[in-house]
Amino acid sequence: MDLAVRASAAAASSCSPYPTSLQHQQPPRARATHHLRRRRPGLTLPARRVVAAAAASIAVDPETNAERNDISEAEVFACPVCYEPLIRKGPPGINLPAIYRSGFKCSKCKKSFTSKDIFLDLTVTSGTKEYSELKPARTELFRSPLVSFLYERGWRQNFNRSGFPGLDEEFQMAQDYFQPVAGGILIDVSCGSGLFTRKFAKSGAYSAVVALDFSENMLRQCYEYIKQDDTPLNTNLALVRADISRLPFASCSIDAIHAGAAIHCWPSPSNAVAEISRVLRPGGVFVATTFLSTPTNSGPFSVGPLRPLRQIVGPVNSSYNFFTEAELEDLCKSCGLVNYSSKVQRSFIMFSGQKP
Ligand SMILES: C[S@@+](CC[C@H](N)C(=O)[O-])C[C@H]1O[C@@H](n2cnc3c(N)ncnc32)[C@H](O)[C@@H]1O
16 A cells, blocks of 8 residues: 555544544645655554654644645654644754754644753643642652762662663663564653663664653753764754653654653653553554562662662652562553563563553
8 A cells, every 4th residue: 555545544543643633634745745755664564654644644734724844754742731743843853953943832732842951841831930840759859960960870780789681781672672663763761861762862773762751850961971972963862851641742653662760760650651552553562671579679779889878868769669560561451552571580670562
């Protein structure tokens, strides 16, 4: 089937990430334009179809009703308030300079989003002047500049003592799970300082990689490492601030989601996994790691050289959510993910589920 026909079929399907109003506004010419030029050899058919549908569906600016020239397949961002696609004004592409120079506006509620800092803030509270809110301590802890600074300088390495295999091996294990979605869009949710994001981006295995975290300081650290790494700035890599319980992506638009050592920090793991399931396209893959709850596991600071930190983060540490393997599998299933599988090493677990 021709890709343009696939695109319109996907847009019309129940999994279409875009509202019916916009689907109807697409002129046939818009459906068959730029995104087809950007076809990627390694991309599986369902992934191509969704990316093509995404590009096609926003190829018309609802304000001007004019076909725009700067649409790219990277336009996966959606409004965190109403989940409608964001209209972009500025250079196309999912790289840091292009996103920094772009303004985004919700096609429905008209809320605007810009990169005030080096990241694009797509939280619901982006732009609020008076209102602010505190998340649970396990989220707030990582917003601290000190924790963000220390994270890749010893904090994360300490996890190995609980059974985490270490950066290189964890990356390779995740890549194995992501093989069916190679060539697609990967979101590294709760990326921290971006230790895995940088590897995913450099691997060349994805059409675009988004580093997403709630912590402004983690994202700043991530940017510092990207600069030091000499990662070319035109790499298809974006930094986005967002809450895991309110993901700023269209439904059924994302191929791969990675969440390293994060689920135990999330305010509501069930809301988060439900969101992950919502944004994954059919066949999309979710891979996560965490600490298993065991009688002897009292968290990442219970052993090793960072043990003294427990005094500082003690109350935070004890508020982490640790799960048994049966609970993690149950959670994935209850959020509609299938093909659950896992690898366990002492308190470490890497688990994966797939969007049917
Ligand atoms: C232990 S770090 C994991 C970093 C990295 N992924 C890794 O594998 O080492 C947990 C991360 O979860 C993030 N986080 C906590 N609550 C969050 C939320 N509500 N939304 C998004 N990210 C959140 C923190 O900011 C922190 O960067």
